[in-house]
Amino acid sequence: MTKQLNTQDMMTQALAACGELDYKHALPLLEQLAALEIPEACVRLAYMYADGNDDVAKDEALSTIWYSKYFFLLRRQIQEGDAGASYKLASSYQYGNGIQCDEKKAVEFYTLAASKGHSEAQFHLSCLWKYGWCGLKANPEQQMYWLDQAVRLEHPEALYTFGLMYMQDDFDKEQGLRFIRRSAELGFWVAGDYLEMISVSQKNQN
Template sequence: MKQYKLPKKGLLLMFVCSVLCFFSSCQDKAKKADELCLKYEFEEAAKLYKEAADEGDAYAKWKLSRAYFYGEGVEVDEKKGFRLLEEAANAGLEEAKAELASYYIYRISTKADIAKGKKMMDSLVETSTNAFVLSSYAYMLMSGNPAYEKNEKKAIKILESVDDKDDPFYLHDMGLVYYNGIDNDVDYQKALEYFSKAFERGRFFSALFCGRIYYIGGHNVKKDMDKCVEWLKKGVQAMDADCMCALGQIYCSTDEKYCDVNSGIKLLENAAELGNTDAMNYLSMCYEKGDNVDKDDEKSIDYARKSFEKGNAYAGFLLGLKYQSGVGCKKNMQKAIEIWEKATDLGSGEAANNVFVYYNEKNNFLKAKKYLFLSAKLGDPMGMYNLACQYYGGSKLVEKNLTQAFIYAKKSADLDNPGACELTSYMLENGEGCDVAPKEAKKYKKKATGEE
C-alpha cells in the first residue's frame, strides 16, 4: 500500500494543535479546581491541581503550593509547598514570583532572604499589572516589613492602579484601607463590604476581619457576637486556620452562651496542625497553667518550640521563660538568653527586655543598653518603662534626661503599664521633663490604681 507523508506545514499544524489542546486541558483542570475551592471541596480541588501541576501548568503549581502551605485538601507540607512555589515562579508565573518574594521578606521559610525578596518584588512592580502582584506590594506598604517602610499613601496609589477590581486579594486590601482608616476615617461598614466580597471570591482569610469587626463594633457597625461567631464559622468551614484559632479562643474564654471548651480546644489543635503559631502559643499557655486542659508541661514546651521554629517571636519569649524556670525541661539560663536574643531578632520586645535585665544584673552594660533600647523600639511597655527609669535617675547606661524619661514613661503608661502610669503622673504633677498638668496627672494616677 502506498504511504502518504504529511507536508511539513501539516505536521507543524498538528503539533501546534496538540500543544494547544494540552494547555487547554491543564487550564480546564485548574479552573475547575478553583471552582471547587469556592465550594470548600478542597480535596477534589487539590487532586485536579496536582494533575495539572504534573502536566507542567505553572498556575496549578502555585495553587497547589498554597494548598500545601495552608492544608487545603492535603496535609500541611511546607517543603513541598515551597518547592512547587519555586517551580511556578521559575516558570514565569507572576503570582508565584510575588508570593515567593513575600516569603523571603517575611521569613516564611528556611530560605529567608529579605534582600532577595525585595529585589524580586521591586522588579515585578515596575511593569506588572497583575492584581495579586500589586495587592501584595500594597499590603507590604500598608503594614511595613523588614524590606519596606510603611507608606500608606503609596499603597493607596498602587491599589488605585489595579485593573481587576473583582480580584479577591485587591478586595481584601481595600477592606484593610477602611478597617485601618488609611487616607480616610475608619469605616467598618465599608470594610465589611470589601471583606465579604473578598471572602465570596476565595480570600477566606477575610472572614477573620469580618468577625473582628462585629466583635469590636463601632465605626458604623453595631457590636454583634452572633455575627462575629457566624463569620468565624464560615472561615472555619473554608479551612482558614486564623478563624479556627479565633473561634477556638472565644469558645474557651467567653460567657456561657458561647462557652464550649471541648470544641474550642479541638479548633485550636486543628489550627496548630495547619501551622497557626498563635494557636500553638495559646495551647502552650493552656497546658502550662492547666486552663481548659490537663496540665502538661511537655505539651506546653512542645507547642512553644514548634511555634518558635516557625519564626513566631512571642513563642520565643514563652520558650525562654520555660528554660528560665524549668517548665518541661531542665533550668538553663544560658539557653533562655540564647532563645530570647533570637526572639528579639524576630521582633519580641518582651524578650529583649528580659535580655536587658539579665545583662544589667551581670554588669554587662554594653549589651544591657543595646537590648533595653531594642525593647523600647519594639514597643514593649516594660522595656519603655525601664528606659524611662534609666533616664529619670541617670545610670551607667544613659545620662540623666528628664525629657526623654517623660517621653518613654508616657508611651509605656499609654499602654497601661502601672509603674509608668505612676511615674508619668508624678512628672506631670511636678513639671519634670514636661509642663505641669494637674488634670493629666490625675488621669494617669487613676489609671495606675485601676480606677479609670
C-alpha cells in the same frame, strides 16, 4: 480579598463587643466566623458560653463543644505547619484552658512553635527553662539559647530582658541600652519606663 477583609472586620467588631460584654451583638458575628472555621471565633464562643450573662445563658455543654471545635482546628493548622497554632495549643495545655492541663504536652508544643520561628514561644520557653516551670528542671543554657533566638527576631520583651543582662554589673551598659531602646521602639512600655528612669537619674546626678 474582599472576603478576607470582611472576616477581619467582623472579628474586630466581635472582639470589641466581647470586651464590653455585649454578647447580644458578638454572638451572631462569632457564629458566622466559626462557620468559616476561624479558630479564634470558636474559642470566643467557648468563653462566652462558659461565662454567660444577661444576653447569653451559661451553657457548659455548648462551651465544651466550641472548645472541641477550637482544638480540632488548631491541630489541623499545626499539621499544616502553623507555628501560631502550636503556641496557642501549648498555652491551653499549660494553663488548662478548655482542656486538661498537661505540662509535658505544653512544653512539646511550645518547642514546636519556637523551632518554627515563633518569637513569643521562644521567649516563653526561655522563661520556662529559667525558672523550671512546666515540669522542667532549670537550665541556663536552654534559657539563653531560646532567649537569643527571640532577640534575633526582635521580640520586644526578650530585647528588654537581654538588655538588662548587659546592664548588670556594668558588663556592657551601652550595649544593654541599645537593646532596651530597641525594645521601647517596638512598644514595650516597661522598657520605655526604664529609659525614663535612667534619664531622670542622670539629670539628678548632673
